Amino acid sequence: MKKISSLFIFSISLLLFFLLSPCLCATKKEKCNPQDKKVLLRIKAAFNNPYHLASWNPDMECCDWYAMKCDFKPPYRVIELTIFSGNISGQIPDAVGDLPYLQTLVFRKLTDLTGQIPRAITKLTHLKMLRLSWTNLSGPVPAFLSELKNLTFLDLAFNDLTGSIPPELSQLQNLDAIHLDRNKLTGTIPESLGNFKGKTPDLYLSHNQLSGPVPRSLGNLNFSFQLDFSRNKLEGDVSFLFGKNKTLPIVDLSRNMFEFDLSKVEFNDNLQYLDLKHNKIYGSLPQGLVQLSNLQFLNVSYNGLCGQIPTGGKLQTFDSTAYFHNRCLCGAPLPSCK
Template identity: 30%
Template sequence: MVLSESWWSCHGCLDEERSALLRIQSSFNYPIFLQSWGEVADCCSWEGVGCNFTTGRVVYLDLSGIREEGLGDLYLNVSLFRPFQELQSLHLSGNFIVGCVENEGFERLSGLDSLVELYLDENKFDNNILSSLGGLSSLISLSLSGNQLKGAISVDELNNLTSLQWLEFGGNEIESFKSIHGTGYDLLRLRNLEYLGLNPNHFNDSTLSSLKGLSSFKYLNIAYNQLKGSFNVTELDALINLESLDLAGNEIDKFVLSKDTRGFGNVSFISLSNSTSNGRALPFTLLQSLTKFPNLRTLYLDENNLEGSFGTTLDKDFSSLKNLKKLDLSSSTVDNSFLQTVGKITTLKSLSLHGCRLNDSIPKAQDLAYLKNLEELYMGSSTVDNSFMQIVRKITTLKILSLNGC
């Protein structure tokens, strides 16, 4: 979530807030990037500062990446931000912050009822940061990606953030969620949360059950974790609004749904990119189980090994994906049978074969000519010859043909 910048200016800032900014400058050890602060009286014109035109109060403060590594680690005095009574967006990413001064943590901002965005990415916060966030009930977006959260993290304070819609935990070493109320189902009870980013961490399949309380949930990014074998989608059955599943970089063999599964009718995006590490081919059972998502529109299978004895066994399954519009096979190893199957997905509008080796697949590639709705074909850096190009010329609906690097 990004606030509009159209009103981040004013004719003059309040003296109280100007003084507060100078105290922040000092507490951050006078970094080079804040040297211009104080050169002009109007703090609304200072770099990284935005004000409400009408009230003259600071509403936006971006201090991302202003501290050089040579300044060392920082213990943040959060009370310095309390004077900004209309503050809506606070960016503190990339500043080598290891924690907060004792009794001066983020709980000190609980009175800032306008604060809706807090970005703490790429710092050194550990699990203790979570207990100080529960009073920020107005937050809509919170990012803690790239910190030092590890193991089982407590969600009790997070569950107080009832307005939260966007939560980013990527780039940590989190294994699971926990609560003083026990473990298992419904640990996260953020009823308005729409996006949860967990890429990458150390979550496994047992994490899924703790997401059942996210009734407004639309986007789950759990790429590059430790999901293996059968992915029990039934655990997410309550997420009837789920639209996007990013599962890249895991080792999933298939999707498992029960016969009475209610959800997933809205899932339109799935990424299984880079899911064939250790030399294995993408499992046939995984590809076959994609038919359980009837409204799938976008499918990423890039950076995979798609060779195998599929024959025509996938033709019926993939041709049943009546809503699939975009298929990305970039940088994958694609054999004859799979390329033939792709030719059966006649609803496709966009196909990427960027970086694929295709010479050995020319005999079966004839079926690509039947993609009667295809508008975009990306072949950049692929190995193609004249025979393949003759097939491409038969696709009369093409609007974009990319051959960069061929």
């Protein structure tokens, strides 16, 4: 009798589950915020309804659409929009600014994306990641990006951006990194970039047309991971970027016109990667390089260095290309000193 009763209860429970399932589905269909859904469809229309966004079907739950993500709890607002490597053409529509809960906005590897960065983006007050890279965006790096106070990551690399770096970017106090590399930026590095009030973001400024001296204010900062000023027209003494008190592991200053005495520079024990090739650096290699147990890459070629390469540490593990084309540098792995 007890077994029959248990079977009856199980059968009733199973029946109730199937009866209620359509209601549960209906609830799920209502999850997508209707205003966000309208905005997304406007964005799709602005891009001429590309196949890449074919899943953006107005008859379907928008939180399940491709290239976007909703918050998992009510009110289920759109928090991520990531459009990557698609056949997308046109300009970034102002409608992106009408997704008020957006935390991540990514348009990446979209070679037919053109025009300028719209001011409407500043309406996204919750935005933490802005990644507009590997596109054909043009125009300036907008100073109004400094209004996005919650940004932790700014990536505008691999575009056709022109003009100077806006000093207002230093007002972003939560940034971990700024990527402005691989553009057509000109002018000097703003003094203000040495005056970040919050975190010190890693700076990626390579492959531009920046000129003039690097502001000494940057010497007051302790970058956490990487500093890349390579392939510009920067000049002067940047020895202040180094020091025993720093922790920066990766430094690339190659292919500029920097000119300073390398023999007087002290390096931090955490240094792993140092590229100084194609500059006007003089003096000799400091003995302190021998003490860098973490050093994995070194290139000082095409400078005006002299003297014997210190022996020991990692310095003899690098091949001759790391040292050649200097004025009178000698010793292994180069020919011995006379």
